[in-house]
Amino acid sequence: MFTNEVIASFNELEMVLYKYVMEHKEKVVYMRIRDLADEAHVSTSTIMRFCRKLNCGGFSEFKVKLKLLLDEGQNMNIKNGQHVLAEFFERTSNEAFTRKLDEAAEAVAAAGHVFSIGIGSSGALAEYGARYLSSFGTFSTYLKDWYLPIHANLHDSITIALSVSGENRFTLSHIHKLKEKGSKILSITNNMHSTIAKIADVNVSYYVSEEFFDEANVTTQIPVIYILEELARKVYEKNNQ
Template sequence: MFTTEVIASFNELELHLYHYVMQHKDKVVYMRIRDLAEGANVSTSTVMRFCRKLDCDGFTEFKVKLKLLLDEDSEPAIKTGRHVLTEFFERTENEQFTLKLDDAADEVMQANHVYFIGLGSSGTLAEYGSRYFSNLRTFSTFLKDWYVPIHADLQDSLTIALSVSGENEFTISHIHKLKMSGSKILSITNNAQSTIAKIADKNISYYVTEEKYNTTNITTQIPVVYILEDIARRAYQKRINPE
């Protein structure tokens, strides 16, 4: 609505009116045109020119568009994390889930190198996972540069791919390149039915309620941290106490 081009077209009075609207936008949507003109100390004709520059047929349409803009910018309710995590931690006591963690630790033990990939918050956790695994005597690397060509034989390596949605195109593309080079893929996703979960050799899914703030995915990553640390610790215990 208030694009750079539109704001640049305002004359001095219209720019003054713009600042007034921005400072009192919550009240302007309920004002009459005369109230706005008096409040901003401009004429009603100035208000009408202002509305036309905003591609509105009149003051009523301007108020409707402004209300929609305010609704878009309103802060969505964000749930507290405790109830989201309760079910996940209950599942960590499930034998089937712990067997998956133990199986993943075996894969880590058998690999001569563990690679981590992920994008966004998953990339941040992939880097953390790489460091955590290295701290517990597992040779691991976070692959940060997506465009580095992979020519090496990765036959004895394991790639741990992180993705909340399991549908990130960059991560899927990277997985294909790593699989072509011979790496096994262990994915950690929120949903076992996602593309990344399906194309991986093995998958661990944590199933928590997915949340978004506007267009940003803010789904809790605590389950991912738990899974990564648990796998690393299990692999370490297997290494120092072989059966």
């Protein structure tokens, strides 16, 4: 309901009203228009303009939509973390998962240089993964600058790309740029059927239930940390056999 475009269209008085509504949502859904006008120190005509900008036919419709927004937030079902992780760690003993992780370690061990990329929480973990690999003697670089010009030949490199959905357009564009320069791609995604997983040379998937809170992806990243750390240890073992 409150999109960035709508909020940007608010004038000064409408912004005052918006801030009041956001701070008193539970109270506003039961208020009369005159009560809201008095409490927010705006006119009823300002409230009606505010409602029209939100595609509401009137104040009553606005209250209905606001109530639905409140109910949606209260009914969000966040799964028990222990249950989600128990399912993942059960799969780590699966032969197919172990084989994929071993294949990934072989590819990293054979590379002359390792890059890592990701955005958001995946970016934070990509940076952690690069540091963890380097701690085990495999020098790795986290590429933070998405507009970094790449002119060198990267045929002796591998890029570890992290993405929960496997569909992030920024990560995809970065992958295409690196592939054009010859880098192999190792993707770590939540499932093997995503676009990033399909275009990668090697993919390790962890399959946990994706969870969202409002528009934020709050899927646990513990499986990614486990994969990155196990990968680093396996690469070390292969380089020292």
